[in-house]
Amino acid sequence: MSTDSKFGEYGGQYVPEALMPALEELTDAYERYVLANEDGFLDEFRRRLRTFGGRPTPLQYAEQLSERYDREVYLKREDLLHGGAHKLNNALGQVLLAKYMGKERIIAETGAGQHGTATAMAAAHLNMPCEIYMGETDIARQRPNVFRMRINGSEVRPVTTGRGTLKEAISETMRDWAASVENTHYVIGSVVGPHPFPSMVRDFQAVISKEARTQVREETGQLPDAVLACAGGGSNTMGAFHHFVEDSEVSLYAVEAGGDSLNVDEDAGVAPNSASLATGAEGVLHGARTRLLQDSDGQILESHSVSAGLDYAGVGPELAYLVDNGRVTPATVDDEQALRAFHRLSQAEGIIPALETAHAFGFLEAAAGGRRDDNSESDSNGTTGNGDDELGDVVVVNVSGRGDKDLETVIEKTAAANLDVGPQMSLFRDLSRHGGTVE
Amino acid sequence: MSTDSKFGEYGGQYVPEALMPALEELTDAYERYVLANEDGFLDEFRRRLRTFGGRPTPLQYAEQLSERYDREVYLKREDLLHGGAHKLNNALGQVLLAKYMGKERIIAETGAGQHGTATAMAAAHLNMPCEIYMGETDIARQRPNVFRMRINGSEVRPVTTGRGTLKEAISETMRDWAASVENTHYVIGSVVGPHPFPSMVRDFQAVISKEARTQVREETGQLPDAVLACAGGGSNTMGAFHHFVEDSEVSLYAVEAGGDSLNVDEDAGVAPNSASLATGAEGVLHGARTRLLQDSDGQILESHSVSAGLDYAGVGPELAYLVDNGRVTPATVDDEQALRAFHRLSQAEGIIPALETAHAFGFLEAAAGGRRDDNSESDSNGTTGNGDDELGDVVVVNVSGRGDKDLETVIEKTAAANLDVGPQMSLFRDLSRHGGTVE
Amino acid sequence: MSLSRVFEDGPALIPYLVAGDPTFEQSLAYVEALERGGADVIELGLPFSEPIAEGPTIQRAIVRSLEAGMTPRRYFEFVEALDVTVPLVCMTYYNLVYQYGESDGPASFVERAAETGIAGLVIPDLPAEEAGPLRSACDDYGLDLIFIVAPTTTDGRLERIRDQGSGYVYVQARLGTTGAREDVSDQTTETLTRLADWDVPRAVGFGIKTGKHAERIVRAGADGVIVGSALVDIVAEGHEQGNQTETVAAQLEAKARELDSGARAGRELSPTSGGPE
Amino acid sequence: MSLSRVFEDGPALIPYLVAGDPTFEQSLAYVEALERGGADVIELGLPFSEPIAEGPTIQRAIVRSLEAGMTPRRYFEFVEALDVTVPLVCMTYYNLVYQYGESDGPASFVERAAETGIAGLVIPDLPAEEAGPLRSACDDYGLDLIFIVAPTTTDGRLERIRDQGSGYVYVQARLGTTGAREDVSDQTTETLTRLADWDVPRAVGFGIKTGKHAERIVRAGADGVIVGSALVDIVAEGHEQGNQTETVAAQLEAKARELDSGARAGRELSPTSGGPE
């Protein structure tokens, strides 16, 4: 754990003055409670993660995938965490910290709705009022999560600016925070934003790699050769990587959303992907210097991914730093590969992953030599990253979340893209809840 | 664990002759693999439950409920199991057993879709083809689970007879089994059906009480005063009770669905509830003698509950037996109380329960003296069971599943019943996935 | 008389219909037509709401009958109203038997059945192991209790069934639920061989549809053929097309006749008989 | 000239508009109208796609301007095309400053700004801690770098801001993002008191809407009033109703005049001045 506010040139605190004191207060609280375990904060946090959250999550040997790829594939099952994603590790930590700080209100942004749900659950659990900002595009495509937040008693505030996705939701939450900072804590949902958020969120998520490192050694007697995680803001990535960073023999792969394409349409202000590591450039967004999707003027581009949780134009500064210095290898997986991987994991292992998570499995498939049986079938187009087979014999994939929230999207997109992988849904797709009959 | 095929007069094997040899074969396999751990079956089962399923599930101290009811309320978090309900304990056990038995095909019935999803997941995990029968009414009201089964690679067979709920689905699956028994195992979803299913399913589910008994002692230094579980077929009930049955100081409450009312409309052949223990009579259904909802001729009544997973006209024979001999106290909670309890748990504890599970919490609320602060507010109408406060100081409630599958139903029913408990949903309810805008 | 006597007189035709399908009155006419067509025994279904052993054809018949108001009490009135002389076998599920009347168990049902002249019972969800109480009641009232033997039935179970059964043994021609099918199963021959030394007659059912089927079944050694779905299909079609009761009855009678001659033709070529009687 | 000189001459009116809102041409006319109305300095927004410090009014103005094609390069052309004599302050976000031109850092932006005659910069997402490189570039090219002081700013941070800032200090009247509000906050007086011994002028912004507000703010000790949303509202209304550019410009001029006389009236009653100058 570190209190440095920078990772090389990345990081820092680029926020309105009104928020600076709050960041100072938060940094102080982070150092005292999280780093120094003052008042037993960490003990309480760990206890709640265990009893409320369901930690430790298992590390599962994936039989069918191991056979398919002729290597030992282990799954770190964050999808089993309460709420269905790694997000709770962070949300619970921050809401608890807010309580220790004497805050009386929680706000958060959400993209896929996973962070919003996790925050809503943590806030209900700890009896704090909570408001969640969510872009209206995301509200429409992640409907079940909207219901979950509401049912947990949180307000959901639709954000109508821009394309109505995560970027706009973060901006809007920052605006709320600037007005309410005295009694409100802003629970940011990934390792992004101004210091101390990137370090603090990483520390809350680092329990993933802490457990996984021990578990994989217990299972195999060795460290893994590679760890794979999908990267949106990068919190599950950093969580899955953190305790392996010093293990130089462990390769770390951050898999970003390649979306439709890696090319940028500058005129439209749109990047049809969310690959800030692979295609972005240095800049300042949402309080931190990091790698961004931006046009040549520095205007932020609208990102795209089939997965709402990866659909973000920035990435955590520490992850950008680790990529720049070569410790982490970035890779991209496009929408179609992610959909295929979604169906593959569901059918082969009985685990329906979040669409975000499916990107990590898309890379596992696409890595050259990934498939033992038939390389020609391997859908390696549209992937960047590690071309030759460096994944090695023991691979850990972080299953950052479950896909219940994505069912409708996947069914629709699979049909639209005419993929040969999903199940036939014609009998069930148009089934009306009200009509109540299938013929 | 026991191999008796009867519980008092209940139980037995009332099935077509074609199935009897399969039941003999299954009984043999049950005795060898499950009871005697032949070939290390139990070790493999426990390992898979741990790494694939996520066991042990935590026992969580529920702070807000404990304060509300002025007693220590502990939650056994089966909702954190892979798939979102206790159902996987049984599904994984049976699919694995089928594998040990050399079967090549899995069939199952499902009501809420939770057992179907659990079976589909277990079948994918163990690489077995799987077909699930589901009533068309249930298909319509548990849509997300239909998608999940399909996405995991299972076939879903709509059952159109009768009212198209669990009862019809079981009958239909038995028919399939009668035709396919040689290579097929029927994974029944609760402690119902002919011997050895009630004993075997109970044994697979008994891990709940095994863990809970140890956990509650670790937490409190004592056994609980009461254990509460909702009862449909009764598998989570028997799972939660089994290791407490010998502890005569622990009260056991099985909470059934009171539905709309406890009165039966014989002419229409409808019981507007699913309370076989509270209002049913002895009879034979789906292979076992047990307590049933039936008219005076012995025709099975159509049951009703807002919760699809409780909507069944029978109940497990062992549970019926334990009720008859006074060891288990039956109780009922009606639709409205269940909806209220659903919102209460979601808002107070940040846990969205399955509608089935919500019935157990409805009883916690309704038990006289249940609420410390204001008895007059307690919605004790429409509840039967324990009138005075016998719940005691330490209560364990089995959270049999999570409510993601019930979001739409709950929102609709809460609005329709004009309950004052749920969140305002007007902004989000009619939100079209395709339109993509909220105003 | 014990049902087995019926079989002495050549291969028995045992047609099945659901009582009250589609209405009480029509059903009376249909059942009577079966006798005219050559039925030796008639199996008469008492519909139960959860017919787990039936295929779709008979399930639908059961729904029609229940919707027209059939109950156990009405069923016995139906039997009393029937103008047939061949013996009747009641086919139903155990819960209806168990719940009937005041008795705590099957006795009231059997008593009433005996009173109406029913000669035997087939209860597909009651295996020999659970049949003790019903067996004694049947003994008390002089009814036969007929059991089904399936292709999967083990030798151990065969013995139990042999002990408990009487009247005839119902040989399930193949796995699966009831329903008319095109071909005749190999499993049938095998089962018949296993039952060769039984002293009750062996009637084969499940999937018999035509005179040709019946012929082959009898040729394989059966003492009788049980035909359900093929007849229920005729009732269903008549109901759907709104045909006259007499028309449907005539079709049933013709179908029964076809099956009966098939069976008789089979006997002529049967291994157990030297030639035509 | 350093911006602080502007304040020597009585309380300064510092209106804000987004350059290019709703179009390049209209916006030129609007900004010029502000000078006629009595502006002493004009803050000219360069729109950024993620304006995290702005309220809805200015957010919408930013969208209008971006949609009409505003870019950093166009912005400087806009400044060059403007026919005003009062000093201009560019208000934008750090990423645009950072990315501009060939420099690896803010220098190119500042150089170009200086070239067009811009006198200072306000970068709301650049706190003093991160401002080193920009501060040096501003020094190199003779620009002021204006910082915001918020009601929440701690004493420790005040010192840092005092070190880095120049031209004037932007006193944020209240918490929250920009946007016109009805009342005047108590927090303003408090902040002004804390800044009493600073030697740069103190201009108060956030929520000032009317001459009366301006008067009270100046009376509370401010050396200037910054007005944004109240003016942007006029532009927005003119745009929505399709009013003539001249009409809107006249409204802006009138509003500026109202604010200017309010401010002057405030100065007459201000604690720091004995009476009218």
Ligand SMILES: Cc1ncc(COP(=O)(O)O)c(C=O)c1O
């Ligand atoms: C399941 C899941 N995985 C990954 C992500 C991406 O976020 P991060 O990169 O911060 O882990 C999200 C975001 O919502 C998510 O829900």
Ligand SMILES: Cc1ncc(COP(=O)(O)O)c(C=O)c1O
């Ligand atoms: C969450 C949950 N709880 C309870 C039940 C009721 O089943 P049982 O009584 O067998 O536990 C179901 C059935 O689907 C269920 O999904």
